Structure formats: structure tokens, C-alpha cells
Amino acid sequence: MYQFSLSALLGISITFGDNLLDNYDGRFESNYWFGDTTYITTPEESVESEHLYPARSLVRSLIFPGWGQIYNKSPWWKPVLFAGIEIAGISAWYQWNNKAEKLRLDYEKFADEHWSLYNWFTNTSALQTLIKNELGEEWNTDVQIIGTHHLDIVYNNQLFSSDCLYMEEESFFDDEQCLLPGIEGDPPASVYNTWIVGLLNMDSENDPDSISVIKDRDYYENIGKYDQFVGGWDGILENYIIQFKDVGDTTEIIISSPLKNDYLNQRENSNNYLNMATYSVSAVMFNHIFSAFEAVWSSTSKSRNKETIETSAKLIYNKYADYGIGGISFSIRF
Numbered sequence: 001m002y003q004f005s006l007s008a009l010l011g012i013s014i015t016f017g018d019n020l021l022d023n024y025d026g027r028f029e030s031n032y033w034f035g036d037t038t039y040i041t042t043p044e045e046s047v048e049s050e051h052l053y054p055a056r057s058l059v060r061s062l063i064f065p066g067w068g069q070i071y072n073k074s075p076w077w078k079p080v081l082f083a084g085i086e087i088a089g090i091s092a093w094y095q096w097n098n099k100a101e102k103l104r105l106d107y108e109k110f111a112d113e114h115w116s117l118y119n120w121f122t123n124t125s126a127l128q129t130l131i132k133n134e135l136g137e138e139w140n141t142d143v144q145i146i147g148t149h150h151l152d153i154v155y156n157n158q159l160f161s162s163d164c165l166y167m168e169e170e171s172f173f174d175d176e177q178c179l180l181p182g183i184e185g186d187p188p189a190s191v192y193n194t195w196i197v198g199l200l201n202m203d204s205e206n207d208p209d210s211i212s213v214i215k216d217r218d219y220y221e222n223i224g225k226y227d228q229f230v231g232g233w234d235g236i237l238e239n240y241i242i243q244f245k246d247v248g249d250t251t252e253i254i255i256s257s258p259l260k261n262d263y264l265n266q267r268e269n270s271n272n273y274l275n276m277a278t279y280s281v282s283a284v285m286f287n288h289i290f291s292a293f294e295a296v297w298s299s300t301s302k303s304r305n306k307e308t309i310e311t312s313a314k315l316i317y318n319k320y321a322d323y324g325i326g327g328i329s330f331s332i333r334f
Contacts, residue, residue: 057295065287068295072302082291086284093280096273103270107263108220114259115223117153117213118200120232121145121165127231127240131255135242141253147228152214155199162213165196224263227255234259 061068065086066079128143142148151162202210213219223229230236236257243254 054296054299057299058292061291061295062288065291068291069298072295072298074295074298078294078298082287082294085287089280089284089287093277093284096277096280100270100273100277103266103273107266107270108215110263110266111220111223112215114234114263115229115232116234117151117162117211117232118197119234119236120229121200122197123236124231126237127255130237130240131242135253139253141255142227143230143255144228147226149222149226149228151219151222151229152216153211154214155211159214165200165211220267224260224267227253230255230257230260233257 057068057071059068060071061082065082069079069082124143124145128141131141131143132139145165146163153160153162153165196211199211223232230240239257241256241258241261243256245252245254
């Protein structure tokens with residue numbers, strides 16, 4: 001019975017399929033898109049997927065992390081993650097950098113109040129004598145005016161090294177470049193030193209004839225890092241600290257004081273915040289790179305995995321057939 005019904009339907013189609021709708025204008029033609037069993041796509045999605053260029057997502061993520069993921073239409077958590085890391089990193093850098101700057105201003109103010117060029121010049125020799133008497137002549141320390149480092153001093157609008165503040169008597173006349181200007185002739189060392197002390201004790205802000213020190217970054221590092229400048233801290237002669245540090249083959253002597261240790265702790269706190277701010281900048285930079293790599297990988301992965309089947313079905317026009325329908329055309333493109 002089933003075969004008879006199919007035969008009858010085919011015969012009717014052949015019989016009545018001609019000589020109807022001679023003026024059919026093709027309005028029955030249509031296109032249909034069908035997906036396979038694993039993925040269904042539309043013409044709009046196919047056109048869009050063809051324009052997901054990895055280079056475009058790369059550039060977007062390098063400019064702002066997460067933008068490339070939005071371009072790839074990745075899951076929402078990806079652009080949120082990368083954008084969140086970016087915002088958090090910039091915010092942390094800003095806060096920690098401001099904190100480090102505030103602490104820097106605080107420890108510089110502390111140094112200005114408790115360290116002076118006058119103390120350093122007048123106390124260094126006496127401090128060295130005290131240490132020698134306590135430890136013995138066999139122990140050598142770096143408590144001295146002329147050493148491995150120096151400070152930049154200003155007198156009469158000219159720049160000099162702090163080595164010029166003190167010269168041994170036997171070498172004083174041999175080193176004329178260390179004579180401060182403004183003195184006629186070559187005064188003896190005793191007079192020279194007394195004169196220097198007087199200039200150092202002047203108010204450097206109000207008296208142009210005084211000797212002042214340039215307080216730059218090196219200055220604030222030197223007075224806290226090297227024993228050569230420990231004599232400049234207030235109260236050093238009454239309350240100095242001797243520490244021994246094992247450096248392998250030898251033992252290093254470190255001369256300090258409560259004020260110097262306090263200053264070093266303040267500097268360390270400031271530097272710690274500055275390091276954290278640097279780490280935040282590094283995190284932001286890596287976030288740009290990781291976001292760009294992920295955007296490129298995601299776009300290329302989608303291109304590999306989206307292997308769709310494009311199908312099309314349409315009615316074939318035949319002006320000699322009844323109703324203008326001459327058959328059906330079906331095509332598949334991989």
C-alpha cells in the first residue's frame with residue numbers, strides 16, 4: 001500500500017507538473033542554512049567569524065587588557081578579570097607611590113633636624129678617638145672626614161667637595177685646590193679650621209658667607225649608609241653604638257646611634273613602599289602581555305574549532321511546470 005501511494009504521488013506530479021504558471025517570476029526561490037549535529041550557525045555568525053582577526057584582538061589587549069577578549073566575544077569573566085587586574089595594579093601603584101613619597105619627605109625632615117655639617121666637622125675627630133680608646137688601635141673604622149665618599153658643599157656661590165673642609169697639616173699647603181675662596185694667602189691649618197668652624201656655625205639660610213651642603217638624593221643616602229658621616233648626628237659623642245658584622249673573611253665595624261637607626265628605619269619603610277609600587281607597574285605590564293596572548297590564542301582557537309557545514313536548498317523555477325515549480329535544488333559546502 002505504501003509503495004502504491006508513492007507511485008500515485010509521483011504520477012500526479014508528472015501529470016500536473018507542466019503548462020502551469022508560465023509567467024512565474026521566481027518568487028518561490030529561497031535559501032536555507034542548516035547546521036550539522038554539533039554546531040548550528042547563521043549567515044550573520046559566519047560573516048562575523050570570518051572577521052575575527054588575531055592581530056586586531058592583539059592590538060586591543062595591548063592597549064587595554066580585556067578589550068581583545070570583548071572583540072573575540074569571549075566569556076564575560078575574561079575581560080572582567082584582565083580589566084580588574086589593570087585597575088587594581090594602577091590603583092596600588094598610585095597609593096604605594098604616594099605613601100613612599102610621604103615617608104621620604106618625613107625622613108628627610110628628620111635628617112634636617114638631627115644631622116648637620118657643623119656636627120660632622122666638629123665631632124668626627126673626637127668620635128674616632130673615643131672608638132679607638134674603646135676598641136684599641138688595631139680596629140680601623142671609617143669615621144673620618146676624608147674617605148671613600150664626599151658631600152657637595154657650597155660657599156660663595158661655588159661648589160666644592162667636603163674633602164676641602166679638613167686637611168692634614170702636612171698636606172694642607174700641597175693641595176691648593178681644596179682651599180675655599182675668599183682667603184688671601186695661605187693661612188696655617190689651625191687658623192683655617194677655626195675659620196671653617198665659624199662659617200659652618202652660621203645660619204646658611206640668612207648668611208650668604210656661610211657654608212651649606214647640597215641636600216640631594218646622594219646626601220640623604222650618604223649620611224645614613226656610611227660610617228664616614230655618622231659624626232653629624234646629634235648626641236653621637238654621648239650615645240654611639242658599635243656593632244660587629246661578619247662578612248666572611250673579616251669582621252666589619254658599624255658605628256651607629258639611636259637617631260641614625262631611626263632614620264634608617266624610616267628610609268627602609270619608604271623604600272619598601274617604593275618597591276611595592278614598582279611591583280605593581282610590573283604586574284600591569286605583564287597583564288597587558290598575558291591579555292594579548294590570550295586574545296590571540298582564543299581567536300585562533302575559535303577559527304580552528306568552528307568547522308561549520310553550509311547547506312542551501314531552493315526551488316527550481318520552470319515556467320512550463322504547474323505552479324512554476326520544476327524541482328528542488330540542495331547543496332552542501334564544507
